Amino acid sequence: MNPMANHRPSSMSVLTALSDALGEAVLCEPQQTEPFRRDYWVRSEIDEWRGSPLPNPMAVVTPTTTQQVASVVQICQEFGTPVITRGAGSGVVGGVLAQEDGIVLSTHKLITPSSIDKKNLLATFGAGTNGLEAEELVQDHGLTIGHWPQSIGVSSVGGWVATRASGQFSTAYGNIEDILYSLVAVLPDGSIYRSRETPRAAAGPDLRQLFLGSEGTLGVITEVTFSLRTQAPDQAKQAFHFDRFDDGLEAIRRIMAARWLPPVVRLYDPRESRRNFAESVPKGRSVLIFLHEGPPGSAQLESAAIATTCANLGGVLTESTAVEHWFEHRNTVPTWTELFEQGLLVDTIEVATKWSNLSGLYRGVVEAVSAIPSVISMTAHSSHAYRSGANLYFTAVAAPPEGADYTEIYDQIWDAAMTAADSLGAGLAHHHGIGRVRRTWLNSELGESGSQLLSAIKAALDPKGLFNPGVLMEPTQL
Numbered sequence: 424m425n426p427m428a429n430h431r432p433s434s435m436s437v438l439t440a441l442s443d444a445l446g447e448a449v450l451c452e453p454q455q456t457e458p459f460r461r462d463y464w465v466r467s468e469i470d471e472w473r474g475s476p477l478p479n480p481m482a483v484v485t486p487t488t489t490q491q492v493a494s495v496v497q498i499c500q501e502f503g504t505p506v507i508t509r510g511a512g513s514g515v516v517g518g519v520l521a522q523e524d525g526i527v528l529s530t531h532k533l534i535t536p537s538s539i540d541k542k543n544l545l546a547t548f549g550a551g552t553n554g555l556e557a558e559e560l561v562q563d564h565g566l567t568i569g570h571w572p573q574s575i576g577v578s579s580v581g582g583w584v585a586t587r588a589s590g591q592f593s594t595a596y597g598n599i600e601d602i603l604y605s606l607v608a609v610l611p612d613g614s615i616y617r618s619r620e621t622p623r624a625a626a627g628p629d630l631r632q633l634f635l636g637s638e639g640t641l642g643v644i645t646e647v648t649f650s651l652r653t654q655a656p657d658q659a660k661q662a663f664h665f666d667r668f669d670d671g672l673e674a675i676r677r678i679m680a681a682r683w684l685p686p687v688v689r690l691y692d693p694r695e696s697r698r699n700f701a702e703s704v705p706k707g708r709s710v711l712i713f714l715h716e717g718p719p720g721s722a723q724l725e726s727a728a729i730a731t732t733c734a735n736l737g738g739v740l741t742e743s744t745a746v747e748h749w750f751e752h753r754n755t756v757p758t759w760t761e762l763f764e765q766g767l768l769v770d771t772i773e774v775a776t777k778w779s780n781l782s783g784l785y786r787g788v789v790e791a792v793s794a795i796p797s798v799i800s801m802t803a804h805s806s807h808a809y810r811s812g813a814n815l816y817f818t819a820v821a822a823p824p825e826g827a828d829y830t831e832i833y834d835q836i837w838d839a840a841m842t843a844a845d846s847l848g849a850g851l852a853h854h855h856g857i858g859r860v861r862r863t864w865l866n867s868e869l870g871e872s873g874s875q876l877l878s879a880i881k882a883a884l885d886p887k888g889l890f891n892p893g894v895l896m897e898p899t900q901l
């Protein structure tokens with residue numbers, strides 16, 4: 424059967440050109456294109472669950488080299504065909520949504536080069552490389568990327584960069600922007616940008632930043648080089664529980680101000696503590712867990728100093744099983760549909776703010792979302808700490824009544840959370856990105872001139888608006 428038989432004449436010429444250039448790397452059969460229609464966004468999954476599936480893309484293209492990506496991009500430019508770049512599809516904000524008149528450029532076969540430079544502590548990967556496979560490869564050499572998103576096993580290294588991801592060890596090792604050393608990207612006109620490999624440059628604006636958080640709107644990242652760390656010889660774990668969430672926040676603030684840098688610092692509010700650590704911690708307490716790592720002797724030194732800080736704020740040392748429990752479950756990936764089947768709607772929303780604002784932000788967002796009638800729980804933890812503030816990662820759970828519109832409730836939750844966070848001066852997206860779910864809030868985050876600047880950059884690089892239309896910016900902002 425001719426794979427292009429079902430396509431309209433207008434799409435035939437672009438499909439023919441793509442097939443001529445890439446042969447079998449162009450997939451057109453519905454059963455081939457269907458798995459690439461979307462990412463992990465709850466709202467898309469609601470649509471599928473309710474039987475209103477999203478459209479299949481015109482084709483899925485699976486290039487294996489930067490040069491092939493450039494050819495795909497040039498062909499799509501020529502025919503005015505939208506390009507939706509997809510990594511591993513673990514994004515949770517609607518950054519990947521196929522459209523019938525566009526192609527999905529999947530990076531899952533873009534897995535070369537793959538090299539480790541032990542002398543300079545660098546590793547280079549094709550953008551589609553699975554995150555866990557990349558980490559395991561460097562670990563075989565006694566090294567680590569140090570980037571552990573919960574989704575490490577279901578995300579790609581290029582996706583990490585494109586979404587400005589954060590790993591669970593970020594407090595010491597930084598977020599992806601601190602780990603990225605250099606990159607290669609195909610720009611919307613098909614030209615190839617390669618950043619110079621140097622530990623630092625005072626050579627004008629850092630152009631790598633254009634791609635960090637670009638979410639497929641400014642081109643396709645094809646290769647990334649990360650700056651590695653040697654694996655720490657020393658490690659310690661400990662956990663405390665506090666009377667109040669605010670006491671735990673104050674402990675973290677003091678620890679950061681005192682210049683201690685545990686890779687893992689996670690504080691749970693009383694309800695999340697109960698949910699996760701019921702066996703080791705009394706009801707109503709806030710659990711704070713730490714992982715310490717470093718050169719010989721450093722983990723013990725750091726854990727002792729931090730224990731004193733926690734004790735001074737009423738923190739009670741608890742079984743280290745609390746930390747072990749977190750380690751065991753830290754890369755679990757939930758299935759939204761299973762929750763829908765149980766009559767539950769769940770999503771997570773992460774924001775950030777400075778220390779003086781954190782308590783107010785926590786209370787403001789919990790209060791705003793809890794006021795929605797079907798919301799049965801709004802909880803939070805803080806998992807990424809900085810000298811001047813921290814993130815808050817909220818989990819909203821709703822139990823929609825029989826016959827209720829899940830999408831409407833979903834939108835109400837996001838609207839309430841974003842409105843409250845915005846009015847309290849928070850940074851509106853700590854690490855999941857903007858995608859579609861936060862698109863209308865990006866103007867508040869960037870301000871009027873910031874939004875105009877971003878639109879101008881987009882218009883200059885992608886004047887036809889072909890790269891991931893509808894993500895980050897409203898299509899009309901071009």
Ligand SMILES: Cc1cc2nc3c(=O)[nH]c(=O)nc-3n(C[C@H](O)[C@H](O)[C@H](O)COP(=O)(O)OP(=O)(O)OC[C@H]3O[C@@H](n4cnc5c(N)ncnc54)[C@H](O)[C@@H]3O)c2cc1C
Nearest residue numbers: 510511512513514518572573574579581582588589639644
């Ligand atoms: C259970 C779960 C846990 C998660 N935990 C974390 C976490 O701890 N920390 C965190 O930061 N995120 C987390 N996420 C979100 C998600 O895993 C990250 O955003 C991840 O970086 C996305 O990578 P991906 O390869 O799956 O990208 P995709 O979902 O495929 O794409 C995400 C966006 O990036 C663009 N994109 C992808 N690859 C490229 C490329 N090569 N060039 C240009 N654009 C590209 C896409 O167009 C899209 O806009 C989690 C998600 C889930 C489902």
